[in-house]
Amino acid sequence: MRKGIRVPLEENLKPGEKWKFDSEVADEFDLMLARSIPQHAEMRRLCFELASPFIKDGTVILDLGCSRGEAMAPFVDRFGARCRFVGVETSEPMLAAARERFAGMIRCGIVEIRSMDLRREFPPVKASLVLSVLTLQFVPIEYRQGLVRRAFRSLVEGGALIIVEKVLGATAEIDEVLRELHWNLKRENGYSQDHIDRKRLALEGVLVPVTAAWNEDLLRQAGFVAVDCFWRWSNFAAWVAIKGPIG
Numbered sequence: 001m002r003k004g005i006r007v008p009l010e011e012n013l014k015p016g017e018k019w020k021f022d023s024e025v026a027d028e029f030d031l032m033l034a035r036s037i038p039q040h041a042e043m044r045r046l047c048f049e050l051a052s053p054f055i056k057d058g059t060v061i062l063d064l065g066c067s068r069g070e071a072m073a074p075f076v077d078r079f080g081a082r083c084r085f086v087g088v089e090t091s092e093p094m095l096a097a098a099r100e101r102f103a104g105m106i107r108c109g110i111v112e113i114r115s116m117d118l119r120r121e122f123p124p125v126k127a128s129l130v131l132s133v134l135t136l137q138f139v140p141i142e143y144r145q146g147l148v149r150r151a152f153r154s155l156v157e158g159g160a161l162i163i164v165e166k167v168l169g170a171t172a173e174i175d176e177v178l179r180e181l182h183w184n185l186k187r188e189n190g191y192s193q194d195h196i197d198r199k200r201l202a203l204e205g206v207l208v209p210v211t212a213a214w215n216e217d218l219l220r221q222a223g224f225v226a227v228d229c230f231w232r233w234s235n236f237a238a239w240v241a242i243k244g245p246i247g
Helices: 023-036 040-054 073-082 092-101 103-107 141-154 172-188 193-203 212-222
Strands: 060-064 084-089 111-115 127-133 155-168 226-233 236-242
Touching: 023 040, 040 073, 040 127, 040 155, 040 226, 040 236, 060 141, 084 092, 092 103, 092 111, 103 111, 127 141, 141 155, 141 212, 155 212, 172 193, 212 226, 212 236
Parallel strands: 060 084, 060 127, 084 111, 127 155
Antiparallel strands: 155 236, 226 236
């Protein structure tokens, strides 16, 4: 382990234990992502800078699977009272953390953090931006098409959906190479092979990635007229999808 790097509490998984977004994970979530997601800060910055031109005053910025609110925070800081912000989450510890983070804005009626299972519900809002940052991969595959379609319908014309996902390689051989690159990055960030293996087993059946092509087909089938990948590192990728005329 590299000097000065601490293994987060949520990585101390017992053999056979399944992944869950409990209070320990919520407490260390941002640290975990920074150490596990390649180019994490750059990915966040790109999502913010690319999405900002699509935001329209008086509309909603909707964050699906908002966790602690990291993806939504820069938009709250820049656009403030010009928009409303709705974060959706199922984990009670994450909901509590997000509500604490945005407490002042919640009291002002600018931010709302809702407990909602996106398999069964969707916020009835008119949004110019929908964020789905490392969220869709945790939704069972049979619900994803319906969820993306509802995101499409919630957007105003010219609005944008931002999706960030872990992805599979196009072939088994490519996927094996991409996974090894990711594991190498995690080792460099202080994870032992035992931690990597336990995390992988804990996420089996919980985090279910698909190929980049599958994600792009999902977006186009939902009705988006323009879909473009704006960031990729090995087995992680981000897309912007636009509803209706761009001009």
